[in-house]
Amino acid sequence: xxxxxxxxxxxxxxxxxxxxxxxxxAVEELSKQGCAVTVSDLYTMNFEPRATRNDITGDKxxxxxxxxxxxxxxxxFIMCRKCQNQFSWILKEHxxxxxxxxxxxxxxxxxxxxxxxxxSDILEEQRKVQEADLVIFQFPLYWFSVPAILKGWMDxxxxxxxxxxxxxxxxxxxxxxxxxxxxxxxxxxxxMYTKAGLSGDFRYFLWPLQHGTLHFCGFKxxxxxxxxxxxxSSEEERKxxxxxxxxxxxxxxKEEPIHCTPSWYFQE
Numbered sequence: 001x002x003x004x005x006x007x008x009x010x011x012x013x014x015x016x017x018x019x020x021x022x023x024x025x026a027v028e029e030l031s032k033q034g035c036a037v038t039v040s041d042l043y044t045m046n047f048e049p050r051a052t053r054n055d056i057t058g059d060k061x062x063x064x065x066x067x068x069x070x071x072x073x074x075x076x077f078i079m080c081r082k083c084q085n086q087f088s089w090i091l092k093e094h095x096x097x098x099x100x101x102x103x104x105x106x107x108x109x110x111x112x113x114x115x116x117x118x119x120s121d122i123l124e125e126q127r128k129v130q131e132a133d134l135v136i137f138q139f140p141l142y143w144f145s146v147p148a149i150l151k152g153w154m155d156x157x158x159x160x161x162x163x164x165x166x167x168x169x170x171x172x173x174x175x176x177x178x179x180x181x182x183x184x185x186x187x188x189x190x191x192m193y194t195k196a197g198l199s200g201d202f203r204y205f206l207w208p209l210q211h212g213t214l215h216f217c218g219f220k221x222x223x224x225x226x227x228x229x230x231x232x233s234s235e236e237e238r239k240x241x242x243x244x245x246x247x248x249x250x251x252x253x254k255e256e257p258i259h260c261t262p263s264w265y266f267q268e
Contacts, residue, residue: 001253002034007132009040011139011150018230018238019185023138025242026183029249038128042149048121049152051105055119056096056112106160113161125157134179134252135219141186144205154213163217170260173218179257180219182209183245189229202226203265211260220257 008026012019023039030037040047048054097103098111112118118126129135139146146154160166164173186193193202202224210221225248227241258264 004030004033004035004133004253005131006030006035006037006134006136007040007128008037008136008138009042009150009153011042011137011147011153013043017140018227018241019138019140021238021242022183022185022225022227022245025246026136026138026249029246030252033250038132040125040128040153042153045121047149047153048156049149051109051152051155053097053103053108055105055122055156056108057117057119109156110160113159118159122156122159125153126162129157129163129175129178132178134181136181136183138183139185141184141205144199146209158213158217169216169218171218173216176218176220178219179222180210180214181222181225181252182206183225183227185227185230187229187231189232190226193226193228207265210258211265215260221260222252222255223258 006026008023010019010023012023014020027037027039096112096117097108099107109118116123137146137150139150142148145151158164163175168174188199191197192199195201206224210224214221225245227245230238233241
């Protein structure tokens with residue numbers, strides 16, 4: 001649909017992979033519709049998946065050890081000896097963290113977000129999400145979840161203050177009004193991901209991703225696009241999967257979101 005903006009968060013190492021083909025189909029089909037499509041190719045970007053102190057920026061110190069280095073190597077130490085109140089003043093003046101003694105990632109990124117003091121890669125991804133009407137996550141299923149690099153994207157980008165608050169989650173999440181869709185591939189066949197199959201119903205592993213992450217942040221979640229059984233599928237079967245994905249995307253803007261309730265995932 002012309003004027004719509006789409007972000008594809010893509011997590012696969014190989015451009016020639018089937019995931020790469022699914023991503024390419026999405027870019028081509030949505031672009032034909034007049035959508036502005038942006039791709040965050042996490043592996044190509046060498047996106048940092050680790051949530052660390054480095055996510056809080058600024059010239060100030062980030063740890064107690066750095067604090068004491070400054071304290072003992074500057075005139076501030078003399079001031080501190082003359083007046084104990086100078087200790088807290090120096091700490092506040094020089095420390096980028098709200099509590100350099102004990103690092104709590106969630107609290108620190110929440111405070112940093114309010115001060116626009118998150119690292120530039122996080123801010124850039126948040127900008128892309130904020131501008132998007134639809135976010136598509138394209139990835140292979142790893143251990144009933146997402147690859148580590150995509151998990152890191154979710155951990156770092158969807159922080160408190162930006163994607164949600166307390167209160168301000170689920171239907172009140174800050175990304176409400178936006179659509180999200182998981183497009184993923186599996187090695188196992190569709191039969192394996194049924195209630196009677198070895199892996200259980202595929203909806204079980206979608207619960208923490210669709211409900212606990214996307215819906216928690218306010219997204220309206222569309223039904224997943226799952227390409228089953230790549231390890232055993234023929235070239236012809238793969239072409240059918242790609243064509244099915246392209247066909248679905250033609251009417252993606254008319255789709256209704258799923259009902260993000262426990263019954264959708266665990267219905268008897």
